[in-house]
Amino acid sequence: MNVHIEGEGTVSTGEERTRTASIRDVARAADVSYQTVSRVLNGHPSIRPETKQRVLDAMAELRYRPNQAARALVTSRSRTIGVILGSRGEYGPTSSLAALEDAARARGYWVTSAYLGDTRPEAIRAAVDHLRRQAVEGIVVHAPQVRVFDVLEELDIGIPHLGLHTAQRGIAEIAEDQVHGARLATEHLIGLGHVEIVHVAGPQDWIEAESRMRGYLHALSDADLPTRPPILGDWTADFGYRAALELSRRLDFTAVFAANDEMALGLLHGFRDIGLELPRQLSVVGFDDIPLARHGWPPLTTVHQNFAGLGERAVGALLAAIGGNDASSDAAGAPRAEPEVAPRLVVRDSAAGPVAHRM
Template sequence: MPPESPKERAPSIRDVAKLADVSHQTVSRVLNDHPSIRDSTKERVLAAMAELSYRPNRAARALVAGRSHTIGVLAARNAQLGPSSSIAAIEDAARAAEYYVITANLNALDPESIRDAIDHLMSQSIEGLVVVAPQVRVFDALASMSIQVPYVSLQSITVTGPRALSVDQIEGARLATRHLIDLGHREILHLAGPQDWIEAEARMRGFLDEIDRAELRTHPPILGDWTADFGYFAGRELSRGRDFTAVFAANDQMAAGLLHAFRDEGVNVPGEVSVVGFDDIPLAAHFWPPLTTVHENFTEIGRRAVALLLEEVQGTDEAVETLQTLPRLVVRESTGPAPGRPAPLPKRY
């Protein structure tokens, strides 16, 4: 059989060398940005690579250089849409720094599953790890493991060390609750997230702090599961006996389910009940009515996570901006004055 031509197989480093009329060692030096290569030679090699659509073999380069240029991401499979935006931002920031990203999604949260996911990532020779799985048991498991690469965790309450990025979600929940109080609402419910999630605990705490500060009656939080289906179920149940005028939902998906249920049950939003969400996912502005919610800059969070990680991986001295980011309230049409109350003067949040 005749040998394969470059058209019939993936081009190799020797194909590039032949087209550029250089040795394959010269091509290797160009790939590794060796300072001894003349600019004219480098341009000729790069042009040959482009013409042949040559892609360097990552595994081979990692073996030679001892570097994989790969970051691992440990994520909860049932992560909300908001945190999933952080993962996309991590991939974009890593790509800009010429790093690859491998993600391991946790199907279960038992110690064995977490350990298996970490082992899978480590088997890919990752140089660093970002943890986007904000459940208490995940951090408990990580604390008991010896992780041999630098890692950064996206946490939700306070920064607990040099490896943690934090979003002040307690303050975000306080902003949402305070907005409803300023609108004259006195009977406010909280549709909370799952108890094991650090974010859910932080948002519940902020809600309760603000309710206590205003000396209002505390309704027991309703424990949800982050899904729009649960929000719809809760909304249908709540519509049967309304002793409230506002609901703060711990994420936008559950808020979407609430809006759907209230519409089906003939409850006017915001005329009879106001609804606030959390995360400001892209669809929030297109719910009906458009959702008042707490905005988190997931793109910035992901960018900072990669910057912090690469600072440690590469041993640079570049300072990463503050490790805690502040959310802000975005007021839309799902909130209004409590029934029987005049419209208050507009406030800035």
């Protein structure tokens, strides 16, 4: 059975009025049958490369666009994936979503998202139902809160899905190693000679915050250094600023590892405002390597995350789970190399050895 999808475009011949181009117009322009055009649209492996290219050239010339709704009806392939977002506004979630969309588009897929205004079970169920109504072929769960995965575990989603943040509760782990990144940051400070290191963590129930806190604690334990109760923050620079003012009341430490760059930049600001010279009197390290990190005063030492690589891996893994042959190649069919997503330390000027500290 041959499947063809009508589409939209414009075609004009002589005095003929401009009208929407059809699959048969493409066939005539490429000098092939409309069944051949249909096979090209549906990725049939039997089409010769030169024939495929001729059809693609005709589509471009006529500005032919396949009707995606019709394609989904006859092929059961919407070529759309869904994303459940548990947070927005912060640099990390925004960058990850952009990377997911870029990676999906490179493979000929679109992305539709559902934002969780809160993490009540009914809100999570509504997000899943919304994406299912869009006929998405799979779902990426970009929600960093533990309770979101508790609810998802109980739902019968019925299509492939994976999480960016955790391997717990049957959700595949695609995220780069947050624990390892926090170890890199903390071990850098230890390597400089610091033994009293404070951690300003992210919010409770956030998987990333918990992972980065564990990396910090593991690094201190491995070095047989004293641990302190982490300070629970909210990811904002304002919190980092307030934390610096509060911490300055005692100054019984020589370094701070902040769980993200925004809080770290707020710490730099706060410590400077009370008259400390950084890094001569105090060292600060962040996490994420946001664009502003290199413009801090002093420029911030931090852990770089490859958000583009993370998006590539997430989309590739989801398409592999869906069962399509799109996971290992781009929209033009070229093979893809597996991206490197391991975190790496970016050393700038916000950290120095404690021997330079003159309290």
